[in-house]
Amino acid sequence: MNLASRSIVTGLLFAASTLGYAQLEGSKADTTPVHHPVPAIQDTETPAQRDARMAWWRDARFGMFIHWGLYSIPAGEWNGKRTTHIGEWIMNDLSIPVADYKGFAKDFNPTGFSAHDIVALAKAAGMKYIVITAKHHDGFAMFDSKVDPFNIVAATPFKRDPLKELAEECRKQGVKLGFYYSQSQDWTYPGGGAAVRPGHNQQTGHWDPAQDGSFDDYLKNKSIPQIKELLENYKGFPVVVWFDTPGKNMTPERAAEVVKLLNKYPNLIWNNRLGGTYKGDTETPEQYIPPQGYPGQDWESCMTMNDTWGFKSFDTNFKSTETLLRNLIDIASKGGNYLLNIGPDSKGVVPAPEVERLQQVGKWLDVNGEAIYGTTATVFDVPTGTFSTTEKGRNGQPKFLPTWNWRSTTKGNKVYVEIFDWTGSFHVDKMPRKVTGAYLLADKAHKPLKFTQNGTALDVQLPSKALDPIATVVVLNTTM
Structure with a gap:
């Protein structure tokens, strides 16, 4: 290597x-x-x-x-x-x-x-x-x-x-x-x-x-x-x-x-x-x-x-x-x-x-x-971490320190949000697509989740408990 x-x-x-x-x-x-x-x-x-x-x-x-x-x-x-x-x-x-x-x-x-x-x-x-x-x-x-x-x-x-x-x-x-x-x-x-x-x-x-x-x-x-x-x-x-x-x-x-x-x-x-x-x-x-x-x-x-x-x-x-x-x-x-x-x-x-x-x-x-499979990168313009003010990375520049709240992948009209830090709700200030529905991927019944989209802001109400402690996936059906 x-x-x-x-x-x-x-x-x-x-x-x-x-x-x-x-x-x-x-x-x-x-x-x-x-x-x-x-x-x-x-x-x-x-x-x-x-x-x-x-x-x-x-x-x-x-x-x-x-x-x-x-x-x-x-x-x-x-x-x-x-x-x-x-x-x-x-x-x-x-x-x-x-x-x-x-x-x-x-x-x-x-x-x-x-x-x-x-x-x-x-x-x-x-x-x-x-x-x-x-x-x-x-x-x-x-x-x-x-x-x-x-x-x-x-x-x-x-x-x-x-x-x-x-x-x-x-x-x-x-x-x-x-x-x-x-x-x-x-x-x-x-x-x-x-x-x-x-x-x-x-x-x-x-x-x-x-x-x-x-x-x-x-x-x-x-x-x-x-x-x-x-x-x-x-x-x-x-x-x-x-x-x-x-x-x-x-x-x-x-x-x-x-x-x-x-x-x-x-x-x-x-x-x-x-x-x-x-x-x-x-x-x-x-x-x-x-x-x-x-x-x-x-x-x-x-x-x-x-x-x-x-x-x-x-x-x-x-x-x-x-x-x-x-x-x-x-x-x-x-x-x-x-x-x-x-x-x-x-x-x-x-x-x-x-x-x-x-x-x-x-x-x-x-x-x-x-x-994961067949997906493309996130549609969200949201930082996944910050650069350290004290530590240097491998190129001599400030070291990148990831944060582990959530990530997102994309496939066609579906946007997947993989949530690590479960808080009972999901919010983003800027959602670049119109959301038409939401559900948990691990929920076989695909029970609809309540959501509101005001302007570009999106809020999704989540169950009180995550279905998976490592990452629970919310699926957003969207129109582009």
């Missing part, structure tokens, strides 16, 4: 600045036209074509991120040292030699992995798509790659391809599947990129001579051929490719070689982290929700359930179901998607607290999903 969007030690912040790929705590995406060596689909398609290509993704609103790999074996600890950072960065953080890290492969036998159960968990949670780490920065491929033997089929006793099994289950259960691929960083293949940090080579980021080599050779001999494998070998998947940490190595000319592959799949969706000035389809704020989203842009907040992406045995700081659900609602109210991470352990088992929370989120969506 992108270093720059986390609060981490000074040395890693320096590394992140070298990678140069932080998302700022703002609401505007750069839309300046750029001339590319090879035009991408985004450079040539019409607005109508883009709308058609992005339609399912915009409707989905909620997806599962899976960070799983060899790093789940050390699980945050190596040689008596515990990393204070995220689990999947342990090789870099603790400067583990290539030979030692590759040695984990002989012990990687995740017999507890069940593609059926993970896809079923995503469905139970109300998630519409899955994105899994096909290869993270450590260079270990979680699929059957003929390009490099450092992969789960050739190098481990497991001998199975989890991506193939997930693809089969996603087809059976009606879930979309995407692949994350670290195209620039690779800490075990000669010439692969690495984040520059104190104690490492300040030009390459390497800490082991086994990492040295030509980046162009790495790109030509491993990265691009593996991306080709991922695009060709999974029978209609991936529908999403999620790139990461391009750094200075991914020049426009180098990125163009990847784009040549992507262009062969005109329905593919890919994010803004390829590099080389290619903007992709989606903005990717990491571990935060932009105050106003990205108006007019497709965007997706990727976030963890605890403090790590890859499994760490001692990270038990799990967010509450309330926090996760309200994040989802907040993101949808701003027109974005929520990509929520799970981190299976070395046996392939999803930690129980993650399972429990996803099941609880799913129960809410079973009742209230109409207010």
Whole structure:
């Protein structure tokens, strides 16, 4: 994942600045036209074509991120040292030699992995798509790659391809599947990129001579051929490719070689982290929700359930179901998607607290999903928080402090108001539409609620008790 969007030690912040790929705590995406060596689909398609290509993704609103790999074996600890950072960065953080890290492969036998159960968990949670780490920065491929033997089929006793099994289950259960691929960083293949940090080579980021080599050779001999494998070998998947940490190595000319592959799949969706000035389809704020989203842009907040992406045995700081659900609602109210991470352990088992929370989120969506799926951003011009007068955010500007009274989403003539702070009434000064009726979404009878609309002001009388303590949804039927 992108270093720059986390609060981490000074040395890693320096590394992140070298990678140069932080998302700022703002609401505007750069839309300046750029001339590319090879035009991408985004450079040539019409607005109508883009709308058609992005339609399912915009409707989905909620997806599962899976960070799983060899790093789940050390699980945050190596040689008596515990990393204070995220689990999947342990090789870099603790400067583990290539030979030692590759040695984990002989012990990687995740017999507890069940593609059926993970896809079923995503469905139970109300998630519409899955994105899994096909290869993270450590260079270990979680699929059957003929390009490099450092992969789960050739190098481990497991001998199975989890991506193939997930693809089969996603087809059976009606879930979309995407692949994350670290195209620039690779800490075990000669010439692969690495984040520059104190104690490492300040030009390459390497800490082991086994990492040295030509980046162009790495790109030509491993990265691009593996991306080709991922695009060709999974029978209609991936529908999403999620790139990461391009750094200075991914020049426009180098990125163009990847784009040549992507262009062969005109329905593919890919994010803004390829590099080389290619903007992709989606903005990717990491571990935060932009105050106003990205108006007019497709965007997706990727976030963890605890403090790590890859499994760490001692990270038990799990967010509450309330926090996760309200994040989802907040993101949808701003027109974005929520990509929520799970981190299976070395046996392939999803930690129980993650399972429990996803099941609880799913129960809410079973009742209230109409207010999330296929919706667009709020019609109300109401602040969702304030900017601190004392704290600074990640871009050095005042930190945004959200308030949690209510949010709103929109679908056609319906306006959904997700109320967190239940007071027995709902009031807004400016309602931009005429309201013709109101009811609670969780009320199967849709018993009408009393309301008054005087000018632009709207007041809705609510029952004395909320139907759901986390968020109860009021549906407003409107005319535009």
